[in-house]
Amino acid sequence: MNIRALTRGDGVVIGAAVLLFIASFLDFYSADCDGGPYCDDIDMPNGWDTETLFVVLPSVFLIGLIGAGLVIAGRFQPESRKVSGLTLDQWGSGFVVVAAWDSLWSLMVTPDKGSPGVGAILALVATLASAAAVIATPRVPALKAPLMPAAAPAAPSPYGAQSPYGAQAPQPGYGYPGPGGAQPGQPGQPQGGQPGQPSFGGQPGPAGQPAQAQAAGGSDFAPFWFAVPVARPLYAEDGSSSTIAELAPGTWYLAVEQRGQALVAQTQDGRRGVLQDTTGIQRG
Structure with a gap:
């Protein structure tokens, strides 16, 4: 599990789930008894009082918490993994939206001589925040940003060309991330007598294929290693919308080639x- 797969929108969902859990233990309704002598003796129900609020527990609190858990769990699963045609985060998004509607409806049907308690109000705030986050995250760049920013790249060296992505391009005969990386086809062999770094992503290219043959981006481009901050699809080279793989954080x-702003x-x-x-993206 890589926490860098989480977005700021996911952080809002996590915070809203914590607030919803706390609200479940607070009074869901309060009594309007006009200061009568028995007001202090009234025990108002919370979200876990199944005898009084047998509908509120599953329809507001449980479905809201389960939905938030599915949204977060879906960030660590490939998009191709689905349940009944939907990904985990899509199921979770539906759950939290239903929880928000049920929470709002529970305030509309407050019993006679009663009013919404602090538990009901906090539950509404939490479910609305969670629903807004799951709906807005795919559309708002600020919420799509990683919750934990990637580590800053190392300072550029005076040796080697500069990449359009802001980090130093690798030296000829690229290797694995880090100085003195091993050459493709020569695992563990040092460059210039320096100890080699371990492989982070497997051997690039078919066995025996020269490394230079993969650099199709021209003389100004040198292949380099990189990692993505969140899961991102890898599309077919023919320009179609079909996805051939999903790149995972970590x-x-x-x-091997640059095509405008794409790689x-x-x-x-x-x-x-x-x-x-x-x-x-994080340069190696």
Whole structure:
């Protein structure tokens, strides 16, 4: 599990789930008894009082907490993994929206001589915040940003060309991330007598294929290793919308070609595709 897969919108969902859990233990309704002598003796129900609020517990609190859990769990699962045709975060998004509606409805049907308690009000705030987050995150860049920013790249060296992505391009005969990386086809062999770094993403390219043959971006482009801050799809090279793989955070991939702002990336098993969203990638 890589926490860098979480977005700021997911952070809002997590915070709203914590607030919803706290609200479940607070009075869901309060009594309007006009200061009568028995007001202090009235025990108002909370969300876990199944005898009085047998509908509120599953329809507001449980479905809201389960929905938030599914949204977060879906960030660590590939998009191809679905349940009844929907991904986990899509199921979770539906759950939290239903919880928000049920929470609002529970305030509309407050019993006679009663009013919403602090538990009901906090539950409404939490479910509305969670529903707004799951709906707005795919559409608002500020919420799509990683919750934990990627580590800052190392300071550029005076040796080697500069990449359009703001970090130093690798030296000829690229290797694994870090100085003195091993050459493709020569695992563990040092460059210039320096100890080699371990592989982070597998051997690039078919066995025996020269490394230089993969650099199709011209003389100004040198292949480099990179990692994505969040899971991102890798599209087919023919320009279609079909997805051939999904790049996961915490794994190094090899960029072998540049196409405008996009990169042609190679996975551990040798598949190649176009990474269209290169914002926030971490250079190796």
